[in-house]
Amino acid sequence: MALKKTLTIAGSDTSGGAGMQADLKTFQEHGTYGMVALTVVVTMEPNGWAHNVTPLPTELLQKQIDTALSTGIDAIKTGMLSTEEIIRIAGDAISKSGTPNVVIDPVMVCKGEDEVLNPGNTDAMIQHLLPLAAVTTPNLFEAGQLAGTGTPNTIEEMKTAARKIHELGAKAIVIKGGKALATEKATDLFFDGEKFYLLESEKVASTYNHGAGCTFAASVTANLANGLSVKEAVIEAKEFVSAAIAHGWALNDYVGPVMHGAKSRFGAPQVTVTEI
Numbered sequence: 628m629a630l631k632k633t634l635t636i637a638g639s640d641t642s643g644g645a646g647m648q649a650d651l652k653t654f655q656e657h658g659t660y661g662m663v664a665l666t667v668v669v670t671m672e673p674n675g676w677a678h679n680v681t682p683l684p685t686e687l688l689q690k691q692i693d694t695a696l697s698t699g700i701d702a703i704k705t706g707m708l709s710t711e712e713i714i715r716i717a718g719d720a721i722s723k724s725g726t727p728n729v730v731i732d733p734v735m736v737c738k739g740e741d742e743v744l745n746p747g748n749t750d751a752m753i754q755h756l757l758p759l760a761a762v763t764t765p766n767l768f769e770a771g772q773l774a775g776t777g778t779p780n781t782i783e784e785m786k787t788a789a790r791k792i793h794e795l796g797a798k799a800i801v802i803k804g805g806k807a808l809a810t811e812k813a814t815d816l817f818f819d820g821e822k823f824y825l826l827e828s829e830k831v832a833s834t835y836n837h838g839a840g841c842t843f844a845a846s847v848t849a850n851l852a853n854g855l856s857v858k859e860a861v862i863e864a865k866e867f868v869s870a871a872i873a874h875g876w877a878l879n880d881y882v883g884p885v886m887h888g889a890k891s892r893f894g895a896p897q898v899t900v901t902e903i
């Protein structure tokens with residue numbers, strides 16, 4: 628049986644919760660065939676878990692992209708792209724692929740770390756990636772950087788940022804309020820270019836949510852490859868990540884990854900969708 632082919636252009640999170648590891652596990656859970664073009668390798672200091680980001684040579688990234696694209700790709704996701712050159716290479720690859728199913732997760736920082744990967748990356752994402760995005764999935768910080776508004780703190784500010792990101796070329800936007808937004812529920816804003824929707828689920832009290840953003844965006848990607856509409860894709864992704872967070876667990880004293888396969892094993896928490 629032929630499977631839909633999903634490609635992530637992303638970094639390796641050696642701890643396994645985020646990055647291309649999250650993407651591949653999520654692609655598998657959605658019944659798609661996952662492939663990877665690796666951009667960077669993230670390692671952690673065993674004492675204290677500080678992150679180190681090591682880029683791969685860009686010629687090697689290009690060879691991986693050429694390999695994957697030659698098979699005919701149904702959907703592409705981008706994750707951690709640490710330099711402006713890598714962002715440009717990813718943009719060229721997406722254009723070359725011809726697929727409209729493009730999910731841009733504009734990763735700027737690792738959760739728990741506060742240093743942006745490279746300040747020039749935001750402009751490069753605006754130039755090379757947002758115009759290609761069927762969906763982009765910034766968290767609050769990333770939305771504020773892309774929109775140039777500063778980090779949104781309210782639903783109204785999220786709407787303003789989403790409109791600006793839409794003007795930059797992304798066809799649809801999900802701004803993840805996550806647990807950072809001061810709402811009772813875990814609330815994300817979905818803008819399809821015309822209408823705004825709130826996607827809400829129970830806020831999980833634990834901090835075991837490492838990889839939640841990657842898992843959400845990879846779910847959207849696989850859903851688009853499988854033929855779902857953008858709205859259906861983001862709603863299922865919210866269910867998938869809510870289940871994964873509800874079953875997050877402690878890998879060690881420092882990090883708690885989500886359980887990527889939780890939805891198929893335990894079912895998903897209720898997600899409500901409200902047009903606003």
Ligand SMILES: Nc1ncnc2c1ncn2[C@@H]1O[C@H](COP(=O)(O)OP(=O)(O)O)[C@@H](O)[C@H]1O
Nearest residue numbers: 766803805806813814829830831836839840843
């Ligand atoms: N504590 C939580 N409980 C429930 N959902 C959460 C929680 N934290 C994050 N989420 C959800 O996980 C997804 C990823 O959001 P977030 O963690 O903010 O992204 P990122 O990992 O990119 O910073 C969003 O759908 C968000 O609403």
Ligand SMILES: Cc1ncc(COP(=O)(O)O)c(C=O)c1O
Nearest residue numbers: 638640645646737838839840841
């Ligand atoms: C390689 C890689 N990509 C992406 C991320 C972002 O992860 P999250 O899904 O928590 O936003 C991380 C965080 O550690 C990472 O290591």
Ligand SMILES: [Mg+2]
Nearest residue numbers: 734766840841
């Ligand atoms: Mg993220």
